[in-house]
Amino acid sequence: MSTKASRAAARLMISPSVILLLGWMLIPLGMTLYFSVLRYNLLMPGDNPFVGFENYSYFLTDPGFTAAIWNTLALVLGVLVITIVGGILLALLLDQPMWGQGIVRILVIAPFFVMPTVSALVWKNMFLNPVNGLFAHLFKALGLTPYDFLAQAPLASIIGIVAWQWLPFATLILLTALQSLDSEQLEAAEMDGASPLSRFRFIMLPHLARAITVVILIQTIFLLSVFAEILVTTNGGPGYASTNLTYLIYVQSLLQYDVGMGSAGGVVAIILANIVAIFLMRMIGKNLET
Amino acid sequence: MSRAVKPQRKALNTVLAWGMGLLIFFPILWTVLTSFKTEAEAIADPPIWFNFSWTLENYFTVQERSNYFRHFWNSVVISVGSTLIGLIIAVPAAWAMAFVPGKRTKDVLMWMLSTKMLPPVGVLVPLYLIFRDLGLLDTRIGLVFVLTMINLPIIIWMLYTYFREIPVDILEAARMDGAGLRDEVVHVLLPMAVPGMASTVLLNIILAWNEAFWTLNLTAAKAAPLTAFIASYSSPEGLFYAKLSAASTMAIAPILIMGWFSQKQLVRGLTFGAVK
Numbered sequence: 001m002s003t004k005a006s007r008a009a010a011r012l013m014i015s016p017s018v019i020l021l022l023g024w025m026l027i028p029l030g031m032t033l034y035f036s037v038l039r040y041n042l043l044m045p046g047d048n049p050f051v052g053f054e055n056y057s058y059f060l061t062d063p064g065f066t067a068a069i070w071n072t073l074a075l076v077l078g079v080l081v082i083t084i085v086g087g088i089l090l091a092l093l094l095d096q097p098m099w100g101q102g103i104v105r106i107l108v109i110a111p112f113f114v115m116p117t118v119s120a121l122v123w124k125n126m127f128l129n130p131v132n133g134l135f136a137h138l139f140k141a142l143g144l145t146p147y148d149f150l151a152q153a154p155l156a157s158i159i160g161i162v163a164w165q166w167l168p169f170a171t172l173i174l175l176t177a178l179q180s181l182d183s184e185q186l187e188a189a190e191m192d193g194a195s196p197l198s199r200f201r202f203i204m205l206p207h208l209a210r211a212i213t214v215v216i217l218i219q220t221i222f223l224l225s226v227f228a229e230i231l232v233t234t235n236g237g238p239g240y241a242s243t244n245l246t247y248l249i250y251v252q253s254l255l256q257y258d259v260g261m262g263s264a265g266g267v268v269a270i271i272l273a274n275i276v277a278i279f280l281m282r283m284i285g286k287n288l289e290t
Numbered sequence: 291m292s293r294a295v296k297p298q299r300k301a302l303n304t305v306l307a308w309g310m311g312l313l314i315f316f317p318i319l320w321t322v323l324t325s326f327k328t329e330a331e332a333i334a335d336p337p338i339w340f341n342f343s344w345t346l347e348n349y350f351t352v353q354e355r356s357n358y359f360r361h362f363w364n365s366v367v368i369s370v371g372s373t374l375i376g377l378i379i380a381v382p383a384a385w386a387m388a389f390v391p392g393k394r395t396k397d398v399l400m401w402m403l404s405t406k407m408l409p410p411v412g413v414l415v416p417l418y419l420i421f422r423d424l425g426l427l428d429t430r431i432g433l434v435f436v437l438t439m440i441n442l443p444i445i446i447w448m449l450y451t452y453f454r455e456i457p458v459d460i461l462e463a464a465r466m467d468g469a470g471l472r473d474e475v476v477h478v479l480l481p482m483a484v485p486g487m488a489s490t491v492l493l494n495i496i497l498a499w500n501e502a503f504w505t506l507n508l509t510a511a512k513a514a515p516l517t518a519f520i521a522s523y524s525s526p527e528g529l530f531y532a533k534l535s536a537a538s539t540m541a542i543a544p545i546l547i548m549g550w551f552s553q554k555q556l557v558r559g560l561t562f563g564a565v566k
Contacts, residue, residue, distance in 0.1 A: 010390040013382035014398065017446060020379065024439040025405050031416035090310060097295045098303040106550050107311035110318055113549035115500040117521040118538045122321050124524070126531055132333040134320070141336065167314065173565050176557045214561045225409050228502035228517070232524045246411040246503075253415045254507065262415045270412040277407035281400055 029270075035263035042257035055264035059252075065265075067240035068248040071155055075244055076223040078159040079166055080216060086163075087170030087215065088208070092200075094171070095178045105175075112168040116228035123161045124150060124233045154234045154242035161229055166222075170215045177211035178204065220276050224269075245269050318542070325349070325535035332531035348536035356519070358537065365515035365541075367430050368505075369498035372437035373491055376445045379438075381487070384449035389458065399450065402443045410440075410503045421508055428510045436508065437498045444497070445490055448559045452486025489555035492548055496556075499545050516541040 036055055040048040059065055094104060111119065127134050128149040136146035149157040181204065189199050227246050230236055236243035236251065243251070249269060253262025312319075323340070324332050331342045352358050387395045417436070418427075426432030456479065464478045502517040509518050520541055523534050549556070557565055 006390050007392065010386035010392065013386035016379050017383040017402070017442065018398065020439065021402055021405050021442060025408060028413035028416040028420075029408070031419075032413055035415060093303070093307050093310065096303040096307070097300050098307050099300070100304065100308065104307045104311040105553070107315040109549070109553055109556075110315050110546060112556075113496060113500070113546045114318065114542050115517050115520070115545070116502040117506075117517050118321075118541055119317070121520060121523055121534060122317055122538060125534060126320060126324065127317065132335075132531070134337060137335045137337055164314070164317070169560070172553065173557050173561060176565055211565050214564050218560060221407060225411065225503065227411070228506060228521070231506065232521055246409065249411045250414065250507070254418065259415050259419070266409075266412040266415060269409045273407055273409040273412070277404060281404060281407075 032263045032266045032270075035259050036267050038260050040259040040263075042259060048260075051260070055260045056268075059261055059264045059268065064240050064243060064248050068243050068245045071240070071242060072224065072244040072246075074155060075159055075162065075226060076220055078156075079163045079223055080219060082159070082163040083166045083170040083219065084212060084215060086167050087174045088212075090167070090171040091174035091178050092204075094175050105172075109168045109172055111165050112172075114165065116165065117232055119165055120161055120229040120232040123157075123164070128157055150234055151238065154238065158226075158229055158233060158242055161233070162223070162226055166219055169219070173211050173215050174208060177208050181207050217276070217279060221273070224273055224276065245272070318546075321535045322539050323535075324532055325539045327532050327535075329530065329532045332535070348532045349540070352533050352537045352540075356522075356537075358519075358540065361514055361516050361519035362540065364430055364513055365499055365517075368433045368437060368515050369495045371430075371434040372441065372498050373445075373494040375434065376438045376442050376494065377487065377491060380442060380445040380449055384446050384453055387446075388450050388453035388456075399447065402446055406440075406443045414507060418507065427508060428513045430513045433505060433508060433513060433515070436504045437501060440501070440504070441494050441497055444559065445494055448490040448493065448555075449486060451558065452490070453483060455486075456482045489552060490559070492552040493555055493559040496545055496549055496552065 037050060037052055038048040039051045039054065090108065094101065094108070098104070125133070130136050130146045130148040130151075133146075135149070139146045185203060186199060189203055194202070225246050226244060227250065230242055230244065230247045231250075234242045236247045240248075245265070246269065249262055249265035252258050252265055325348055326344045326346070327338070327342050328345060328347070331338050387399065421427045421432055424432075426435075460478060460482075461474055464474055469478065499515075500517065502521075505515050505517045506521060509515070514522075520537060523530065523537065
């Protein structure tokens with residue numbers, strides 16, 4: 001039914017979205033690229049001379065950069081491992097027959113809806129605080145010395161907080177995928193004497209593969225940009241111990257007013273995210289066809 | 291359930307699942323409980339579970355000291371505003387791509403999604419400077435604009451996946467019965483599209499409500515929504531757990547309730563239709 005007139009109308013209907021998104025993408029991107037080759041600090045007014053790749057070489061050789069890359073990697077991988085392993089186990093559990101399944105689902109999904117600043121503050125103060133936190137009380141009750149989580153193990157603590165926020169997402173998606181599994185196949189395997197472990201390994205896991213990939217890729221996009229949790233809990237410290245790439249660029253641009261360096265960092269972040277994005281686009285593209 | 295399950299097995303599952311569920315939910319439960327305590331009870335060691343003097347005082351204090359409802363209203367305006375504007379822009383686009391697909395529709399969709407992959411920090415500097423020069427820093431209108439653009443690709447995608455499921459044949463049937471284009475849209479298509487649009491709106495309000503990169507970086511005192519307002523509690527000011535809990539409870543309660551209603555759509559929306 002697509003006549004010439006309807007094609008033209010369709011194009012007209014799509015164009016506002018395309019124009020807006022194009023502007024949203026290209027204008028700031030162009031500015032970031034342009035600023036990244038200038039010596040441009042808001043604290044030093046005057047000319048902003050062209051300096052070529054100076055900002056890039058400063059940014060890439062900064063000790064903070066190496067630390068930030070490793071922390072970003074640790075954060076993304078740590079949260080992915082916890083949420084996927086935990087998510088599979090939880091999804092398997094929630095898929096079993098039980099009483100009050102709906103309520104348990106609601107309890108499990110809840111952390112996903114808690115805004116990042118709230119979950120970071122609640123964890124930081126009410127749980128991880130070495131004096132008044134619940135964990136400190138627990139440690140004392142067990143006769144142990146309270147542990148200052150955010151000072152001694154800042155990155156691991158942040159990984160824990162972020163994993164708490166994303167575990168529900170992974171669980172919900174894996175559970176949805178698990179529920180679409182044909183139960184007759186499982187019953188047949190059971191009757192043929194397949195052990196629970198091999199039923200999981202050869203029937204469930206392959207069925208979950210697509211959902212797992214989706215979880216990995218979507219979470220990666222969000223986890224590369226973790227910001228509020230770091231800002232609220234540790235401010236990236238002590239030193240660079242919990243600074244990720246996003247936080248490092250924020251410090252350089254909005255706290256040190258170094259527009260040039262912040263922009264160079266921004267370009268680096270965009271390139272890294274693109275590498276991840278290419279995989280994601282390929283996979284979603286494939287799913288579009290089915 | 292076709293398989294017969296032993297009651298012992300079911301009881302074991304129930305205990306395990308409820309245990310895990312309560313463990314995961316515990317930080318939220320603890321926050322809600324603490325919000326009704328006095329500050330001294332909030333940090334008591336050993337912790338007081340239910341046997342404390344329940345009080346609403348913290349809620350009043352939070353409102354009095356920091357004008358909580360202004361920030362609450364900022365969150366409402368920003369999340370609802372950006373979602374509705376996004377919807378107005380997205381409906382025609384998703385509609386056209388779902389019902390009059392061209393050769394390049396898929397490319398356009400994938401490109402739109404790719405804008406979502408741009409890390410926000412990559413464009414933080416220029417956006418901050420543009421906002422400064424246009425006087426948009428710490429304004430609600432500025433944040434509405436940013437969040438509209440951030441969520442537009444998701445809105446278009448969600449609507450597209452919903453619209454695509456509307457059977458086109460039914461249009462032909464309506465036309466045979468003598469329905470005009472207007473009747474087609476108003477009486478046939480719209481009723482079928484409304485549930486999908488409602489879920490899209492719900493999910494996007496949730497995402498916008500909890501967005502914490504741009505809201506933290508582009509607002510100060512005036513236009514700060516709850517994400518940024520709560521962050522101001524990170525400066526230690528003596529005994530404040532109970533007040534922090536009250537502010538947190540109010541900030542998450544509305545969205546938690548909306549979220550529980552939109553569980554199913556959440557999976558679909560956040561995976562761009564890849565998992566349903």
